[in-house]
Amino acid sequence: MSLKCLTEQFIQKLAIRWCAYCQKFEEIVAQKTLPRFANQPRNVSIELPRRIVNPERIVMGDDVNLGPNALLIAVTGYPGPTMQHSDRRERKQTFDSSISIGSRVTSTGQLQVAAMSRITIEDDVMFATNVNITDGFHGFTHIKEAYKYQELFRIQPITIRQGCWIGQNVVICPGVTIGSMTIVGANSVVTKSLPDRCIAVGSPARVLKIWDDQQEAWVSAERQT
Numbered sequence: 001m002s003l004k005c006l007t008e009q010f011i012q013k014l015a016i017r018w019c020a021y022c023q024k025f026e027e028i029v030a031q032k033t034l035p036r037f038a039n040q041p042r043n044v045s046i047e048l049p050r051r052i053v054n055p056e057r058i059v060m061g062d063d064v065n066l067g068p069n070a071l072l073i074a075v076t077g078y079p080g081p082t083m084q085h086s087d088r089r090e091r092k093q094t095f096d097s098s099i100s101i102g103s104r105v106t107s108t109g110q111l112q113v114a115a116m117s118r119i120t121i122e123d124d125v126m127f128a129t130n131v132n133i134t135d136g137f138h139g140f141t142h143i144k145e146a147y148k149y150q151e152l153f154r155i156q157p158i159t160i161r162q163g164c165w166i167g168q169n170v171v172i173c174p175g176v177t178i179g180s181m182t183i184v185g186a187n188s189v190v191t192k193s194l195p196d197r198c199i200a201v202g203s204p205a206r207v208l209k210i211w212d213d214q215q216e217a218w219v220s221a222e223r224q225t
């Protein structure tokens with residue numbers, strides 16, 4: 001093997017080792033800089049970068065693992081600085097919000113949870129990448145004012161019950177409860193509540209299959225009705 005080859009191999013190994021060290025360092029920083037939640041959970045990992053607003057309003061379960069770009073916001077006032085118009089004085093809305101995340105909840109990345117009232121995610125829920133859960137809408141009751149300056153409305157709590165699997169790019173709307181062990185397919189928009197142990201897909205999400213205890217299998221929701 002030529003000297004050039006050996007040098008290249010050496011540099012490659014060094015670079016890989018350096019990247020591994022950087023990753024380890026980032027994990028340590030992420031761990032050491034976790035904010036104080038409302039409780040004292042054990043073994044929580046929320047990768048960097050992340051944005052956690054009002055952590056004292058967030059109850060976090062043990063062994064939670066959230067991938068990069070998580071956004072956990074317990075909103076207490078609207079508009080915030082980025083939504084204010086310099087020439088206008090919007091009426092400030094205030095909220096007594098809270099978020100509860102159960103034990104062993106996992107997300108691959110980009111989990112966005114924004115609560116104006118209450119968002120509850122029970123134990124063992126699995127989120128694929130880029131899931132949005134927001135329990136209110138931007139106002140759209142006036143047509144002469146940009147929506148970002150209108151009051152937030154239709155604020156209603158959201159609950160995701162134990163053991164659900166929420167697929168990639170799912171949006172969960174205000175007032176929705178997703179029953180336990182339910183699966184929501186990729187790219188779905190959940191506008192209405194879903195029962196326990198069903199598979200729902202689409203925009204708006206509709207129940208496709210329901211678990212049948214006797215057959216011990218998923219059966220078509222059409223056949224059940």
Ligand SMILES: CC(C)(COP(=O)(O)OP(=O)(O)OC[C@H]1O[C@@H](n2cnc3c(N)ncnc32)[C@H](O)[C@@H]1OP(=O)(O)O)[C@@H](O)C(=O)NCCC(=O)NCCS
Nearest residue numbers: 127128129166167168183184185186187199201202208209
């Ligand atoms: C919902 C899901 C679990 C499949 O469930 P399934 O019971 O095996 O569904 P089937 O393959 O039998 O499909 C049944 C019908 O639903 C449709 N369908 C399946 N998933 C769908 C989705 N996400 N959106 C819209 N329609 C969907 C199928 O095309 C099929 O339609 P047809 O009857 O007109 O042919 C799967 O499609 C899915 O979305 N998984 C999430 C994947 C993901 O997010 N992965 C990220 C890593 S965790």
